[in-house]
Amino acid sequence: MKLLLAALAMTTALTLPGSAMARPVTLTATLSNYGGDGAYLALYVTDPQGEYAGTLWIAGGKSKYYEHLSGWYRASGGNRAEIDGITGASVGAGRTLEISLDLADVLFDAGYTLHVDAAVEDMRDSPNEVAVPLTSAGAQTPVRGRRYVSTVTYSF
Template sequence: MKSILKISLVGALLCLLSFQATAQSSKYKCMLQMSNYMGEGAYIVVSLINPKGEYEKTLYVMGDDKKWYNTLKEWHKFHSKKPTNISAKTGASVTGGDRSITTIEIEDSKINTGYKLRFETAVEDQKYHKADLEMPLTSAAIAEKAEGKGYIRYVRLSKIQ
């Protein structure tokens, strides 16, 4: 009888620990407005950057032709070292003046802890922007419109309830 009780308690404890270990995350609508530039559609990757300034996770890729991923130079180095299936996180490239609305998922534990979102952009035969837009992953920054420096005019995130 004691062994059944011990096994039950250990099982319940393991279930509780695994439930707590599951990262809670929130979905955000990401509205991206491009600047008016001439040329091909921009390939854009949205990455989670850790407090040390290193790539941690790919959140979304705008541009689904893999042959152009190497134009996103810094992200491509990261992705080549730790290849993951990103097919569920890809969409069409975005041309000058266009708007894109996507959904990204961010772990709640990353908010207000020194993480950033990086929007890296590349356009065929034009300048590459490693950090076209970087925003701190804070409650305040998420609530505001963030201005880009290159092909991106601005990005606005809004939490999906």
């Protein structure tokens, strides 16, 4: 319960649209040709202690399948209210997801980690496809995923 409350408190702090304390960030996730249907993706952030900090994006429209994004689901408790307005369509094999956000400056170079969970129908769930520390230096550097995600890049 404590975890859930903390998550809710943090959410509002992650993205600060138009604020001087935030910077526009583009997140790009390119999927590999894994030979399956469209993938559901969860992009979320954990704090330096590994605690869930908040969700940036959910790709995939049908909430009944969100439990398969198991890392995110477990961390966030699958709270639907929290992801209102930050969901989009699932991403097909070989396709690219690109989202732009105003991310709070405090998230960078402070030990926060960006996670990507992936799930594909009838194939194994892949929590923590990607786990990459958010640093200024790491921007523009593609990070390889484990199974469904070919690369993830964040850039300012």
